[in-house]
Amino acid sequence: MAQRINPDGLQFQVGQYVEIHGPLNPALFESALRRAVAEADTLHARFPGIVGDGDGDGDIDGVPHQVLGPPGDWALRTLDLSHGPDPRAAAEQWMREELRTPMDLVHGPLFSFVLIKTAADRFVWYQGYHHIVTDGAGSTLFARRVAELYTAFHKGEPAGESPFSSLAALLDQEAEYRKSEEFERDRRYWLERFASPPQAARLTTEPGIEPSDFLRHTTLIGADEADRLREAARAARTHWSVVLTAVVAVYLHRLTGTQDITLGFAVSARKDPISRRTPGTLANILPLRVELSAATTWTDVLRRLSREVRMALSHQRYRGEDLARDLHLTGGVPALVGPEVNVMSFDWDLEFGECRATHHNLANGPVPDVSVMAYEQPDGGIRIDLNGNADLYGPQDLADHQRRLFALLEAVVVDAGRCVGGVELVSVAERAALLDRGSGGAGTAPGVLGERVVAGGDAVAVRCDEVALSYGELGSRSDRLARFLVGCGVGAERLVAVAMPRSVDLVVVLLAVLKAGGAYVPVDPGYPAERVRFMVEDAGPVLVVASGEVAGRLPSLGVSVVVLDDPETEREVVGCPDGEVTDADRPAPLHPSHPAYVMYTSGSTGTPKGVVVSHQSLVNTIAWAVETLGTRALSHVMMSTSASFDVSAFELFAPLGGGCRAGAGGGVG
Known part of the structure; x- marks a missing residue:
């Protein structure tokens, strides 16, 4: 059904390659490959109706169904990359691109084979499949048969009868299972185990998205480290794969706080x-x-998971899809499980005549969220692939998750008796980044907004009706005014009452007060005289900044009033330098804990109360808005409330902090 909804989707592509070391005979290899394809029923399958093809070829009212027939005219493609500077890298790049070619479910074939020459005595056999026809175990069986046939042909010996059974035999076996007591036992076990299914925890807070592609981060564990892991597993009377599964479960618990963890567990069935x-x-x-x-100690986690794994393997034929339906989960299996763990324990020890071969996985089907895949290597090491839904995770996300997983893996290997909560997961760099984020980058509003002003250049920063200022103009005007205010005694922990209507000048003044190190107290020009007088007397500002229009209506306040548009004030401000204002210019250094503004509420008793908001809090609000809402949303925010209302700081500084255009009073755009 997912393929029918998205016919060009690549989430069901399965890919791997076998690197063949030695002088392979390509003609002999193709003969072995063609015979193996003829023997494998599953490679003869196609699915009319699955994408609404409507060609009438075996169509049953448009219902997806399987048809077996000769695989038709398919070819073993060959490619010679042996003369390039890095043939192996070129082959890997080519295969990853090939893996992105959709397969035709209606007409087939649902496989793709390419023999790539990377040196005179080195070949790569690429195998691409649609997941509907084979899985990891199935592709292993097929590759083993090709190697067996090639070896027989190479030695001039009989190849023997095909070991494969038919798809009909598999279907008959499945039908018998579904009518058996074993099926009922399996079903009872799973329904009892999940009578009250938990909410699946995941490593992202983003909503689930049907995967269209995946990203991968690979880490190789050397043979010595892998032996330490195996020894730790033996000491716990379990298998190393259970230790890895425990690490994933603990990691999910540590990052989400969820105590009832459900992982996806891949089984061959x-x-x-x-x-x-x-x-x-x-x-x-x-x-x-x-x-x-x-x-919980690691020992306890391993004991519990060992039992869970044993029981799951005992009841592994019961389909996860059936269980999801039994539990009425509309999201299917992904709604029941978080990250998936898949330990590929297949026998990939292949020989093509006298040529030894090594196996490499490229893709293993859909990745709804995150999957951890592990393979034992010929040298005794272990390869760990962390795959992530490309719509939910980026390359750095996967690298960070992989590093933390390995920190937990090292912890359990060193001491399985310790508690799982005692392992430090945050690296030095991450801790510094978290502290930096917690203080809003530079830690003060001038630091954060100053960076945006410099980066903004000629882009419009603020508009009110037909009047607009670019980021460069806003920076220059606010820098000059800030230096003027410093000369008037404004600095850290000193307040400036601002009585101006919504305008670009209001934005300049508020930013200038912050740059000077002071905190602004917004005074709505429409407030009654009694309230204005109370606010100013209660706050005790060093001065009041007002427009000429408002200054004439202010009551007697007992504090200096700077009229911004007075010609004398304008001359003094223009005469100030317009460079960045730093602590060297301020009366005292500015810290994140210093006040940025004081907002007067109506007060529950009817008496206005001043609420102090620090630079750190303002910067955190800006950072949250930029990260959570994004620049597209912030581009449509307008300062529609009074500057004396608490949300006004968000309406003004969040867009500026995101490098967007702020609107003051008039329309945004």
Whole structure:
């Protein structure tokens, strides 16, 4: 159904390659490959109706169904990259691009084979499949048969009968299972285990998105480190794959705080001789559930998960999709599980005649959220691939998650008796970044807004009706006015009452007060004289800045009033330098804890009360707005409220902090 909705989607592409070391005979290889394709029923499949093809070829009222027939005219493509500067890298790049080519579910074939020459004695066999016809175990069986046939042809010996059973035999076996007592036992187990299914925890707060592509971050564990992991697993009487699964569960708990963890657990679902020897798609994702807290020891987590894994393997034939339907989960299996763990324990020890071969995975099907894949390497090491839904995670996200996972893995290897909450996950660099984010970057409003002013240049920073200022003009005017205010005694922990209507001049004044190190007290020009007098007397500002229009209406305040548009004031301000205002210009250094503005509320008793907001709080608000809302949304924010209302600081400084255009009074644009 997902493929029908998005026919060009690549989430169901499966890809791998086998690197063949030695003088392979390409003609002999193609003969072996063609015979193996002829033997594998699953590679003969196509699916009329799955994308609404309407060509009538076996169509059953547009209902997706499977048709088996000769695979048709397919070719083993060949590619010679051996003469380039880095043939192996070129081959990997080419294969990743090839993997992005959609397959035709209606007409087939649903496989793609390419033999790439990277040296005189080195070849790469690329294998691409649609996940509907095979899984990891199935592709392993197929590759093993090709190697077996090639070796027989190379030695001039009989290849023997095909070990594969038919797809019909697999379907018959599945039908028998669904009528069996084993099916009922499996179903009962899963329904009892998830009678009250938990909410699946994930590593992102973004809503789930149907995967269209994935990203991968790979880490190789050397043989010595891998041996330490295996020894730790033996000491806990379990397998190293369970240790890895425990690490993922603990990591999810540590990052989300969730104590009832459910992971996706990939199983082959091949429990009998027929399925174990026949290529096809049988892989299953089942939920592993474990409860833990920060005080839980690694030993306890391993014990609990070992039991969960044993029980899951005992009941692995029951489909995860069936369980999701039983539980009425509209999101399917992804609604039940968080990150998935897939340990690929297949036998990839292949030989093509006298040529040894090594296996490499490229893609393994859909990645709804995050999946951790592990493979044992020929040298005794272990490869860990962290795959992430490309619509939810970026490359740095995956790198950070992988680093923290390995910190936990090292912890359990060193001391399984310690509590899972005792492992430090935050690196030195991350801690510095978090502290930096917590103080809003530079930590003060002039620091953050000053960076945006410099970067903004000629872009419009603020507009009121037909009057606009660019970022450069806003910076220059506010710098000059800030120096003028410093000369008037404004500095850290000193207040400036600002009585002006919404205008570009109001924005200049507020920013200038902040740059001078002071805190502004907005006074609405429409307030009654009694309230204005109370606010000024209560706040005790060093001066009042007002427009000429408003200054004439102010009551007697007992404090100096600077009339911004007075010719004498304008001459003095213009005479001040317009460079960046720093602590060297201020009476005292400015700190994030210093007040940025004081907002007077109406007060629950009817008496206005001043609320002090620090630079740190203002900067955090700006950072939150830019990160959460984004610049597109902030571009449409207008300062529509009085400057004396608390939301006005957000309406003005959030757009400026995002490098957007702020609107003051008039329309934004």
